[in-house]
Amino acid sequence: MDFHKKMEKLSITSTRTTNTNTNTNTDFNITNMWKEQTCTNLCCFFCLVKEPKSSIRRVGIASFFKELPLIDDQEHVMVLKKLWNMAMTQPDDPEFPSLGIFECMAKLIHRGLDNQDWLLRDQNINIPYYAAHVIGSYTMNRVDFAEKAVDSGVIPQLMELFRGRMSWVEQRVAVRALGHLASYESTFDAVAEYETEVINLSMHLASTCLEEVYTMFVGVKDRNKRVKYHRDLLTRGVGGLEMENRKAEEWASQLQYWSLYVLNSFAIKGRSITLMCKQDFLKQLCEMWGGLVNQTSPAGIGLIRILCYSEIGRRSIAESQEVIEKLCNLSRSSDDWQYMGIDCLLLLLTDPDTRYKVIEIATLCLVDLIELTTLGERSNVGEAITRTLLIDFSGSQSRTKKSRAQRTLEEIWDLKVERSKQEKMLSDEKVEEKRVLVRLIKQEGNHSFWVGEIEEALLKYTQALLLCPLRLRKERVVLYSNRAQCHLLLSDPDSAISDATRALCLSSPVNSHGKSLWRRSQAYDMKGLAIESLIDCIVFINGCNRSEMTSNVCPPLEKNH
Template sequence: MDSLKKKKINPFTISTTQTAIANMCKEEQTCTNPSCFFCTMKEPEPSLRRVAIANFFKEMPFTDHQDQVLVLSGLWHVAMTHPDDPEFPSLGIFKCMANLIYKGINDRNWLLKDQNIYIPYYAAHVIGSYTMNKVEFTEIAVQQGVIPPLMELLRGKISWVEQRVAVRALGHLASYEKTFEAVAKYEEEVIKLAMKLACTCLEVVYINFVGVKNINKRVKYHCDLLTRGIGDSEMEDRKGEEWASQLQCWCLYLLNCFACKERSLSLICTQDFLEKLRGMWGGLVNHSSPAWVGLVRILCYSKDGRKYIAESKEIIENVCNLSRSSDDWQYMGIDCLLLLLNDQNTRYKVFEIIALFVIDLVELGSLGDRPNLGETITKALLLDYKQSKVKFRNQRVQRALQDVWNLKVERRKKEKLMSEDKLEEKRVLVCLIKQEANHMFWLGEIEEALAKYTEALDLCPLKSRKERMVLYSNRAQCHLLLRDPDCAISDSTRALCLATPANSHSKSLWRRSQAYDMKGLAKESLMDCIMFINGCIKSGVTKRVKIPYYAARMISKQMDATWLFAAARSKTTSSQARKVKESDGDYECNNDEQQRGEMMRVMIENKDFLSGLSTIIEEPLLVKEVNRRKVERARRRSKKAVMARSM
């Protein structure tokens, strides 16, 4: 091991297989440590190597070698790259990791010695990696006592970085039927901690890391974990945003594990938490997670969950907005609304809100793996159509239902009886009326054009989906110019439902993005604008595609508004908040907080023993992001303003 130090081998250059770990000591001739893990891995006899590894795992938590972090980083690499390999789980690695976490929590002197500060993080991550896929590994982990130390980390005994990997590991353990009850022994505390952490983690990470603009005052080992020890402040910010999002989403995943078993729903579904839940967006940073809507859908699967969700007007409105967006999780929003509409106990509590949104989706075709989704929505709306006329006094709802009935029932019957010649006559007439409407539009007679587009839509055969798509989209533009964003959203949504595939009509996406912007719905506007730009790129003939300046400007505006830390940033604008942000971490609330603050100060001041360490590579996340620099370059290349596209 002495030669490793002489060679200054970074612990994060360790290879990703057990053989590679053994090869690190291939040239080692003078290792004086009889219990060297890397030498143990060189043992050619499998049975002897297994015995030696098992003994090493037993002894490691009770020894004090300065190179232990090298071993932990090697174990982490193996766990990340070979999470299904049974060798280490069968030899006691879980008990070893649990004891190391306990040691870090209980022995502060040891934790701040050498590079031991990294060990609890890696130990919890090793547990989480081995419990991702194999239920038999989770059973071994529970038997070897990993849950109590993970709970200590979840309680915040060290920092948010360790909380992140603790909640990840607990989520894996709670997701399996055989180990769920072991986590459920702490049910009330786990749920309360996960809820609190989901609500506060973004502010914590911002105040204690991302918002600390003086990089010398950031906790050094956090920087190294985030950027592999080689990144600049920009990379630290980007990774900090990604990890904060993961922390929040994994908290929601842990809550999902209880919600899907209908456990503690009254605790999860407090109105205060539901109000905060609607802002927990997986978004562009952590796009593989459905975040808030994933938990809402799980709740909507149960009778009690639907009752709680139906009582939250804020959640219902958010789900309705999601259902009329181009977000990847649109189908989840529609699922939630259908579940509420098809339950007689919640149908009439939410109908007057939901109906005015989902009527725009009745002509939706396939969405993902859901065929004829518009027909399913129509059936849910017209489930008790005749009784609905009496139940709902809201005239807008009555008119909306009447429109759906006329469109999906009456007109369909009439057109089935029409001859092809008669239908062709209607198409020709619609074309003439559309030309009149376009002419009026370009003369600036917007209201008259809108009336003509409406007339054309009333005549246009239902089978002429493409023509009706254009008419709806053009009418949406009229509503935009008349400053009526609600009607513009409605018409552009109907146009996008008629597109093939759904949500692929560029003009309608851009018009709805503008309408959402007028209403202050930044996330929905952003998603539509991204889809609009994607359409521009796909339709480009050459490789050099110029992004319209107006779309680049909208992207920039909405990305700033929907930034993960936007709310946290707004809270730190006062002088007091800035003082907290620029402080050295000594925010004092109680004894535990004071101890953590003291530990953070020591870690910041003692930079030498924290240098040279780097981070993990997480499980792959499907990240959907827009490159700000490319957008800005495209905008600068534009020599003049590009007018909105013609009708």
Template structure:
């Protein structure tokens, strides 16, 4: 039966009776769900559930899948009393009936990764309730270790034991049937395996979150290798609802032990900085983690050396992740002891430069511009426009360094209130940095432009330029996120076609950030297979950067090659 086709043919009358063009099954669950009368709908759904065990119909898989989704999003929905297993009283009954030992056996790998997926999800539900957390905590150390191991290894296991198996006859039949519900071939199986592997990892992290939020087993979770693994767990593009690794890192940052261990790992801090300067949905979590570490006197000095430059680019963000005055919070945290640090003569030049620049931006320039007359303000506006034009002229003829200096001059005199003008100047300067092969400076300038945009991260050219800069540094995930946001901005501006260079960038980065990319690389090296190298930035570059005039074009092309 093709339930998708049936679902498209469900015109329901006011009385709840289907027309002659609808599906002919009187117990069709999807038809019953469209019944407008609540009492009639409840009665028919109850009858549908009663008849379900006596009917051998593969379509029930779709029904049960739909019920599962409802249970996950609306566990207290009174429409489905049978879904009460997700309520605390039913969880308590499950524990009393001895469900924990067999679930632990499945989690240990008694069967396969498919059963582990079910077990870790069920254990996560039990850990969500205070009443059932206590009996679960009796297995705390083993449970936490198993969940950590599962989160770190499940992607590779699913790839090696299922996705990499090309011969369909060698795959476990019941795995294939569970994944595709008997519909679709190898491609569908691989797609669902990717989705389930991501769920397995995310649900393992959810189980760990249940312990971490109670500040239990923090020491176990703060092992350096596991913290590094967490930074790579992002769920891929198949999981949009879970914060994955950074979600657990943020919870760990709320504990003293967690902050201490995280601050000791330079790699983790750098990953949080990259996340903070990205268009990832969880960007605000990366910022939260850094602020929690900086607000702790015991970890501040370890983190500020790496995080100061990154956070300085974000101090003009207004709204992000449902929070307001994000940039002001960042500035207050970074400048917390600026006067004392200044007197003590900051040894690290990078930190000193970032803090002094921020002090000038948030304090000194504000104070000076507060008393700026309307006449002076308009003079500045005209001057900025002139300087920007001079910078553009130098850029078009290939004088990239001179153009960069002009954009810098424009930023120095541009009033802070002229946010749009500053966005353009930062973005143009970033383009110069790209052509001069200075990706770090390009990332800094584009991030400042995107922080000024309204809403945040909505300036198309800056998104594309930062995507290129991240690509130059080999940061595929960050490059992909920016490129996807760039495409979104293009569609909002009613641009009908995706720019070819953006499409090529997405193709390149999708391959690099595929959920199984690391596992594929490991197995390829293990077999001695030749690993293909990704194409470089030079092959994915925006064409209309310059005028179509001979000498200028050649000069810019030469500048690109430097």
């Protein structure tokens, strides 16, 4: 009798037993008949999951999950790969979670860690990886699955992998699963039982994983010296050195991302803030960029912003000039997470206990952003920045010696209050007169530039900016951008960044003016800020039209409106 005929016979037996209302005996009988009448080869699992009779399939799968961790078979890995694939493609399907898959996966991880002989036999070394991946996939969307996983004892086994009992490959999937479990209110406490260890491990992994993966894998040029099962997992057995390296770098970035995700889950609840606010770690967070690799991840800046919502976090961040400077650089960038840098600075400036620790540095950055309108889904960003900067500024002139930040606040007051008030009274005719005069002065600046009188050109563009009505945004974009080019030629990258940023804030949409992006990219490069320079360069290239990309030339000065 073949397999499917056996299943058909089991189906008839199940129906008859159900009709006699002996449900408890039904499960027992079907399970026994499954054991007696089917083959013991684990490949039967692939047929079992296709069984059309739900009652037969469910009893068989439940029995299979109970027996799988207890028996030896060289086909274990094939089954785990199938389970992994199904968990990845159907993570919300309740069938396997309801039949004991979490307990099965936990026992398989335990067996692999407890029995080295078994782990190193056949391809069993892959099993803990796939088992942890299955747990993570089924718990990423549904809290009821997460609760089942916790009740099934997955956390102690995931913690063993997270501690590095095997390698960084298993750590990646273990921290992913723990991240999901820590994100739900009902399962957070189960992860928090290991709170201090989880926080310290996550901080360590986030800080070191990229270098570790490079040292242990990518940097090993002889493929034969790389861990073979790592190579197989990364490429599924297809692909050469280049693919292995690319996937390893991708996985390393994901390991960092999930480590930060775990930390975020605790920080959002105000837990372990002091541990995360160690100065060395805060500085390392600033170097963790997500957008270049994981497009949806704010990486380190995401955690810094969460920390800024707590008093302890703000105090710690305000103590580090290096962190504040990094936040300023992000705020004046074309990165997708620019708004997070701005948010952090505004939170620090709003708090009286941290405002005066950061205002000198932050003001010099944020002044360039006060004319931002929309940024992503946010509106009136510049107005929010202006209000925050001018919280305790009266506009009165003092004869005492002013700091640079105080002079900058006066500039903001003049631009956003006094000048705005005056220009509301201008008629359309007067605005047009000013437009013509500004154009003439700009042309004089252009002439000075082309004959090599860069300082004179800079003065002309400055004069034109002082005369140009605020509503003439397009004209001001060109003037700021041209002045930024002058600053570059005069080896003043800070002023170039400032003017290019102002031009980009006035452009529509924001950060879309190609020449200003290119000039700011050059200025950041002059200062040794490689990532900020690279991001502006990428945005510039993406925004170039076909003729600019073909010529590969960015005109040094913009002559026309």
